Amino acid sequence: xxxFMITTALxxxxxxxxxxxxxxxxxxxxVRPVIQPALEEMFQARILFRALQDLGYTIADPQEVLxxxxxxxxxxxxxxxxxxxxxxxxxxxxxxxxxxxxxxxVGTLVEGALQxxxxxxxxxxxxxxxxxxxxxxxxxxxxxxxxxxxxxxxxCVPGWGCERVIEHELTEYGLxxxxxxxxxxxxxxxxxxxxxxxxxxxxxxxxxxPYWVSGELVPGRDVEWLTxxxxxxxxxxxxxxxxxxxxxxxxxxxxxxxxxxxFLEANPAAKALFELAKVDIIDISAENKQxxxxxxxxxxxDGHVDAWITAHxxxxxxxxxxARAAAN
Numbered sequence: 001x002x003x004f005m006i007t008t009a010l011x012x013x014x015x016x017x018x019x020x021x022x023x024x025x026x027x028x029x030x031v032r033p034v035i036q037p038a039l040e041e042m043f044q045a046r047i048l049f050r051a052l053q054d055l056g057y058t059i060a061d062p063q064e065v066l067x068x069x070x071x072x073x074x075x076x077x078x079x080x081x082x083x084x085x086x087x088x089x090x091x092x093x094x095x096x097x098x099x100x101x102x103x104x105x106v107g108t109l110v111e112g113a114l115q116x117x118x119x120x121x122x123x124x125x126x127x128x129x130x131x132x133x134x135x136x137x138x139x140x141x142x143x144x145x146x147x148x149x150x151x152x153x154x155x156c157v158p159g160w161g162c163e164r165v166i167e168h169e170l171t172e173y174g175l176x177x178x179x180x181x182x183x184x185x186x187x188x189x190x191x192x193x194x195x196x197x198x199x200x201x202x203x204x205x206x207x208x209x210p211y212w213v214s215g216e217l218v219p220g221r222d223v224e225w226l227t228x229x230x231x232x233x234x235x236x237x238x239x240x241x242x243x244x245x246x247x248x249x250x251x252x253x254x255x256x257x258x259x260x261x262x263f264l265e266a267n268p269a270a271k272a273l274f275e276l277a278k279v280d281i282i283d284i285s286a287e288n289k290q291x292x293x294x295x296x297x298x299x300x301x302d303g304h305v306d307a308w309i310t311a312h313x314x315x316x317x318x319x320x321x322x323a324r325a326a327a328n
Contacts, residue, residue, distance in 0.1 A: 022324050022327060022328065023056070023324065024055060024056025025055055025056060025268075025269040025323070025324055025327030026052060026055045026056035026057030026058075026267065026269055026270065027056035027057075028056075029056075029057050029058065029267065030057070030058040030059075030060050031052060031057050031058070031059055031060065031080050031081070031263075031267075031270065032060045032063075032078075032079045032080045032081075033045070033049065033059065033060070033062045033063075033079060033080065033081055033082070033083060034062060034063040034064075034065060034070045034073050034074065034078075034079040034081070034082050034083075035062045035063070035064055035070070035082070035083055035084065036064065036065070036066060036067060036070065036084055037064040037065070037066075039291050039296055039301070040210070040211055040212060040284075040288045040291060041083070041084050042298075042301050043279075043284060043287045043288075043301060043304055043305065043308075044083065044084070044109060044110065044255075044279045044284060045062070045083040045084065046301060046302065046305045047277070047279060047305055047308060047309070048083055048109070048257070048273070048274075048277055050305055050309065051273055051277065051316065051319055051320060051323075052270060052273065054320055055269050055270070055273065055320060055323055055324070057267075057270065063078070063079055066157070066159035066160060067082075067084070067085070067086075067090055067093060067159065067160055067161055068093045068159045068160075068161065069159065070082045070084075070085075070093075071085065071090065071093040071094055071096070071097040071258065072093075072096075072097045074097065074102075074103050074258055074259070074260055075097030075098035075102050075103060076097075076098075077102075077260065079260075080259060080260055080263040081257055081258060081259035081260065081263065081270075081274070082257070082258045082259075083109070083257055084109075084255055085105060085255065085256050085257070085258040086113065086161065086253045086254075086255055086256075087105065087108075087253055087254045087255070087256050088233075088237055088238075088239040088251035088253050089115070089161045089162065089165070089250070089251065089253055090161050091235075091237060092161070092164070092234075092235045092237070093161060094258060101261075102260060102261060103258055103259060103260050103261060104258070104259060104261055104264060105256045105257070105258055106256065106257045106258070106259055106264065106271065106274040106275055107256060107257055107274045107275040107276065107277060107278075108254045108255075108256055108278065109254075109255050109256060109257055109274075109277055109278060109279060110210070110254065110255035110278070110279055110280075110281050110284065111254050111278070111281065112252060112253075112254070112281055113208065113209060113210065113252070113253045113254065113255055113281065114208060114209045114243055114248065114250070114252060114253075115162060115165075115206070115207070115208040115209075115248065115250035115253070116206070116207075116208075116225050116226065116248035116249055116250055117131050117153070117204070117205070117206055117225070117226040117228075117248075117249065118203075118204075118205055118206075118207060118217070118219065118223045118224060118225055118226065119143070119202065119203065119204050119223060119224060119226060120197055120201075120202050120203050120222065120223055121220075121221070121222055121223055121224055122202070123142060123143075123202045123204075124223075124224035124226075128142070128226075129224075129226060129227060130226060130227045130228065130229060131169070131173060131175070131226045131227070131228045131229075131249065132173045132174070132175075132228065132229045134151050134175055134178055134179055134204075135173070135174050135175060135177075135178055136178070137149065137177075137178055139151075140178035140179060142202050143202050143203070143204040145192075145196065146180075148180070150177075150178055150179060150180045151178060151179045151180065151204055152180050152182055152204065153166070153179055153180065153181050153182060153204050153205065153206060154182055154186075154189040154190055154192070154193045154203070154204070154205035154206060155181045155182050155183050155189070155205075155206050156181075156183060156186070156206055157183060157184075157185070157186050158183055162206065162208070162250070163181075163183060164234045164235070165233060165234060165249070165250055166181055166206060167181065167234075168232065168233070168234035169228065169232065169249055172232045173228065173229060173232075189205075190205060190207070190213055193205045193217075194216060194217065197217065197222065197223075203217075203223070209281065209285060210281045210282075210284035210285040210288060211285070211288055212285070212288040212289050212291065212292035214285065215285060215288070215289040215292065216292065225243075225246055225248055226248075227246050227247050227248070227249075228241075228247050228248070228249035230247070231247060231249070232249075233250075233251065237251070238251075239251025239252070239253070240252050257274040257277075259271070259274060268326040268327050269323040269324060269326055269327040270323070271326065272319075272322050272323040272325070272326035272327075273319055273320075273322075273323040276318070276319045276322055276323075277319055279308070283308060287301075287304045287308070290304060
């Protein structure tokens with residue numbers, strides 16, 4: 001009888017081992033992410049990091065660089081994956097860093113991201129509805145913030161990717177003589193635009209979603225998206241640029257994970273996670289608003305992640321289940 005009990009215990013023990021091991025298919029593996037140095041992108045990145053940790057992976061401290069350099073880092077093997085690659089906007093960066101030969105765009109983490117040019121609603125309602133209208137020096141002067149007679153566009157930081165589109169379109173639509181593309185630290189530039197709007201002055205700026213700016217300057221209430229006369233993207237890019245009947249001049253985009261091919265091959269659980277993980281753009285915008293309202297510490301962002309996972313527990317658990325199954 002005693003011999004039978006020992007044998008049974010051993011069978012149960014051996015039978016349980018694969019199941020327990022499968023709960024943590026990433027155990028013993030340290031993953032090396034890269035992110036952009038933007039608090040507003042930490043939320044969705046940390047949701048992925050949390051899921052990887054629940055699969056047993058150790059997360060190295062993320063490198064923080066701009067999008068162009070992030071793709072180069074993945075291509076060179078300095079990191080394993082980038083959490084915020086815009087499918088169309090960043091494709092030139094992806095190709096320049098080695099493309100499909102060394103890395104893969106996996107899944108669709110965020111759908112329906114927008115970019116474009118906006119003006120205050122008073123200017124829009126007065127008839128300034130298309131970017132090309134700023135070829136008229138009299139119209140451009142309306143948005144002159146520094147007294148040189150040209151419109152001042154609160155623009156895009158070099159290295160983000162949006163600067164290539166803006167620079168291309170300024171030439172394409174004949175705006176070089178009437179528009180200044182101001183490129184500095186974006187939050188400082190947009191803060192100046194918001195202050196001028198609050199003082200009742202006209203504003204002209206670039207922004208994107210998901211981002212807190214559209215919660216502060218609400219399209220349809222405070223500001224309006226401008227159209228462009230026709231689609232013309234740099235680097236031969238193509239994409240659907242129309243949103244709600246307006247041609248915004250930028251492709252309506254999806255944010256994807258870009259990961260090294262060798263990492264994906266060696267880590268089927270991580271690959272399956274990246275393929276399935278999705279965060280609603282509305283949830284990101286709401287979290288970004290929390291950041292803008294002062295909940296901007298690392299601990300606060302972790303709290304936002306906790307709350308999101310709790311609210312989406314069944315979906316999140318489904319990611320983990322599929323990832324564990326892929327590791328078998």
